[in-house]
Amino acid sequence: MIRYSTASVVALVASLGAAQAETNIDWWHAMGGELGAKLEEIAQGFNDSQDEYRVTPSYKGTYPETMTAAIAAFRANQQPAIVQVFEVGTGTMMAADGAIVPVHQLMADHGQDFDAAAFLPSVVGYYTDGDGNMLSMPFNSSTPILYYNKTVFEAAGLDPETPPTTWAELEQFSNQIKESGAASCGFTTQWISWIQTENLSAWHNQPIGTLENGFGGLDSRLSLNGPVQVKHWENLKRWSDEGIFKYGGPVGADNAAPMFYSQECAMMMGSSASRAGVIANSSAYELGFGMLPYYDDVEGAPQNSIIGGASLWVLSGKSDEEYAAAAALFDYLTQPEVQADWASFTGYLPITQAAYDAMESFHAENPGADTGIRQITLNEPTENSKGLRFGSYVQIRGVIDEEFEQLLSGSKDAQGALDAVVARGDDLLEQFQAQNQ
Amino acid sequence: MKRTIFSNQLLPWLLLAPQLIITFVFFLWPAAQAIRQSFLREDAFGTRTTFVGLENFVRLWNSPEYLNSLQVTAVFAISVTVLSMGLSLLLAIAVDRMIRSTRVYTTLLVWPYAVAPAVAGILWWFIFNPTIGIMPYLLGGLGYDWNHIQSKSDAMTLVVIASAWKQISYNFLFFLAGLQAIPASLREAAAIDGAGPVRRFFDITFPLLSPTTFFLLVVNIVYAMFDTFGVIDATTEGGPAQATNIMVYKVYFDGFVGQNLGSSAAQSVVLMALVLVLTVIQFRYVEKKVAY
Numbered sequence: 001m002i003r004y005s006t007a008s009v010v011a012l013v014a015s016l017g018a019a020q021a022e023t024n025i026d027w028w029h030a031m032g033g034e035l036g037a038k039l040e041e042i043a044q045g046f047n048d049s050q051d052e053y054r055v056t057p058s059y060k061g062t063y064p065e066t067m068t069a070a071i072a073a074f075r076a077n078q079q080p081a082i083v084q085v086f087e088v089g090t091g092t093m094m095a096a097d098g099a100i101v102p103v104h105q106l107m108a109d110h111g112q113d114f115d116a117a118a119f120l121p122s123v124v125g126y127y128t129d130g131d132g133n134m135l136s137m138p139f140n141s142s143t144p145i146l147y148y149n150k151t152v153f154e155a156a157g158l159d160p161e162t163p164p165t166t167w168a169e170l171e172q173f174s175n176q177i178k179e180s181g182a183a184s185c186g187f188t189t190q191w192i193s194w195i196q197t198e199n200l201s202a203w204h205n206q207p208i209g210t211l212e213n214g215f216g217g218l219d220s221r222l223s224l225n226g227p228v229q230v231k232h233w234e235n236l237k238r239w240s241d242e243g244i245f246k247y248g249g250p251v252g253a254d255n256a257a258p259m260f261y262s263q264e265c266a267m268m269m270g271s272s273a274s275r276a277g278v279i280a281n282s283s284a285y286e287l288g289f290g291m292l293p294y295y296d297d298v299e300g301a302p303q304n305s306i307i308g309g310a311s312l313w314v315l316s317g318k319s320d321e322e323y324a325a326a327a328a329l330f331d332y333l334t335q336p337e338v339q340a341d342w343a344s345f346t347g348y349l350p351i352t353q354a355a356y357d358a359m360e361s362f363h364a365e366n367p368g369a370d371t372g373i374r375q376i377t378l379n380e381p382t383e384n385s386k387g388l389r390f391g392s393y394v395q396i397r398g399v400i401d402e403e404f405e406q407l408l409s410g411s412k413d414a415q416g417a418l419d420a421v422v423a424r425g426d427d428l429l430e431q432f433q434a435q436n437q
Numbered sequence: 438m439k440r441t442i443f444s445n446q447l448l449p450w451l452l453l454a455p456q457l458i459i460t461f462v463f464f465l466w467p468a469a470q471a472i473r474q475s476f477l478r479e480d481a482f483g484t485r486t487t488f489v490g491l492e493n494f495v496r497l498w499n500s501p502e503y504l505n506s507l508q509v510t511a512v513f514a515i516s517v518t519v520l521s522m523g524l525s526l527l528l529a530i531a532v533d534r535m536i537r538s539t540r541v542y543t544t545l546l547v548w549p550y551a552v553a554p555a556v557a558g559i560l561w562w563f564i565f566n567p568t569i570g571i572m573p574y575l576l577g578g579l580g581y582d583w584n585h586i587q588s589k590s591d592a593m594t595l596v597v598i599a600s601a602w603k604q605i606s607y608n609f610l611f612f613l614a615g616l617q618a619i620p621a622s623l624r625e626a627a628a629i630d631g632a633g634p635v636r637r638f639f640d641i642t643f644p645l646l647s648p649t650t651f652f653l654l655v656v657n658i659v660y661a662m663f664d665t666f667g668v669i670d671a672t673t674e675g676g677p678a679q680a681t682n683i684m685v686y687k688v689y690f691d692g693f694v695g696q697n698l699g700s701s702a703a704q705s706v707v708l709m710a711l712v713l714v715l716t717v718i719q720f721r722y723v724e725k726k727v728a729y
Contacts, residue, residue, distance in 0.1 A: 405677040
């Protein structure tokens with residue numbers, strides 16, 4: 001019911017940005033605060049670089065809100081040319097082939113020099129179809145890393161320059177930290193779904209779903225109730241009971257970062273894009289960076305971590321001039337200087353090899369800033385570790401959080417909780433498949 | 438009732454038109470759309486639509502999450518209603534006894550009603566935040582480890598308190614007005630006959646308050662079921678593990694976040710039916726059976 005009123009409000013807002021002499025396109029995004037200001041600066045840079053096209057960025061709220069607004073606008077025929085969609089919305093966007101214009105096609109149609117090979121495969125792989133064609137433009141990609149408090153490590157008698165590399169070490173360090181009284185909890189984490197389930201699977205080369213984690217088609221189903229994931233969830237529950245791990249809440253875990261900042265927890269696994277925020281809040285102690293821990297008894301670990309973040313999608317139903325403008329903007333966004341500026345300011349990963357090279361001096365001056373990129377490029381991605389692509393994935397992430405909470409409250413064991421994730425997730429995938437076939 | 442005879446047939450329709458148009462555009466048309474959508478299966482962008490009959494409803498009744506949501510809604514609505522009505526009745530009785538300070542207390546007690554549900558939610562979220570809130574700190578001192586992020590009962594307690602707090606003002610005003618409408622002579626007569634304050638309340642005051650109480654009962658149930666979206670969204674977002682996922686929040690989440698429009702529409706049709714039932718109860722049963 002409410003959907004229609006949302007659509008009309010969106011339509012009204014869209015009509016306010018009326019056309020001028022140059023071709024004007026809208027770019028809806030979900031970057032608030034400092035990130036939003038930086039994005040506007042980039043858009044301004046594009047507008048100043050030429051006088052044919054003009055892009056107007058508008059902040060539309062959180063990722064789900066932005067995506068919902070774009071979908072409602074599309075249904076009311078008032079869609080923006082470009083919309084930023086988070087990685088879990090990728091499956092939904094990709095399945096909507098009548099609603100989107102693939103980026104590889106857009107670039108070819110408008111004569112933009114576009115070399116897919118220039119992009120970092122572990123970033124772009126997430127957004128390409130089965131034939132290797134890029135469907136959306138990666139914009140802000142990050143990957144989870146380990147942040148740790150060197151001051152607490154020292155107080156606990158640990159070497160502050162050595163973060164744990166395996167989960168066994170992490171457990172041992174946490175116990176030592178807790179017993180010595182240097183901090184009351186060993187570690188916390190953002191994103192149980194993204195970090196402790198999806199990335200855990202990729203990092204240990206375990207499948208998240210069938211058919212190459214969903215890349216192979218809509219009839220893919222979940223398979224993340226394998227032995228490694230079950231063992232890990234079991235451990236998290238045990239560590240939570242022992243008090244060395246503290247749960248920070250569902251989705252991105254709002255309470256994880258405050259527990260790390262206040263030195264309650266000595267370590268936190270979080271997005272590499274949180275780097276600037278973590279540094280800003282860690283003036284009271286020395287901060288260290290490390291890769292995600294792994295289980296050394298799992299063959300092939302560590303493999304490589306997978307990305308999160310968002311990409312830019314082009315919606316259908318626009319004029320040729322508007323698409324030319326979108327193509328020109330994408331060309332601008334992939335320039336090494338623009339990429340390097342954005343990546344070093346935000347902590348997001350550069351998307352091209354040239355941008356990565358341009359950041360060499362930045363990485364040399366900022367130790368730890370390249371942890372994320374080293375992690376995603378650690379090995380050639382396998383079919384288990386190039387990403388995931390499922391429909392209704394926002395809801396499936398919700399299911400992961402809920403079942404993890406069932407595990408913590410003791411009403412299910414790890415196997416039961418992960419089996420329930422698979423059963424409930426598969427039901428959503430079945431419905432999604434029916435809706436999109 | 439006063440009757441007006443219009444000589445012109447068009448004029449009455451014209452006079453009614455603004456209200457009729459608003460009702461049609463904002464209530465009837467969207468409701469019809471929801472009913473239509475509830476029989477369809479559609480992808481998010483609306484490019485593929487299939488008629489699936491009652492499948493969306495069948496799925497709901499077979500879904501443990503939806504049945505859980507029904508149960509959560511019932512527990513939540515009853516707790517909010519009992520808590521907010523009980524507290525406001527106590528406050529109204531207390532204020533009713535005041536002679537000079539009634540107005541001051543009334544004004545103070547009405548304040549929370551002016552707070553938007555989302556703001557109320559944020560307020561309570563801060564107070565009860567397990568990491569930075571004051572209440573978990575105090576409760577920790579008493580030996581209780583408050584954590585509404587992990588504990589289902591803590592989460593339910595939090596949303597019930599936040600929602601009930603907001604409704605106390607409204608209930609208080611009606612109870613106070615109801616109390617003041619009861620003639621003092623009745624209570625005085627009972628007092629002369631030797632009835633104590635408790636006896637006077639249960640034998641005289643409470644029965645005479647019943648119209649107000651029944652009215653508030655329906656209003657509070659409707660409030661708890663439909664107007665608490667902001668509180669839930671700002672505090673628990675339906676978690677942990679769907680422990681506070683009331684029906685209205687589930688409609689929003691499945692439709693707006695999950696883009697499953699068919700299921701979301703079917704759920705809103707179920708809600709519509711519930712509102713109808715509540716309205717019928719209010720008009721047919723309550724208004725007739727309650728003694729004024």
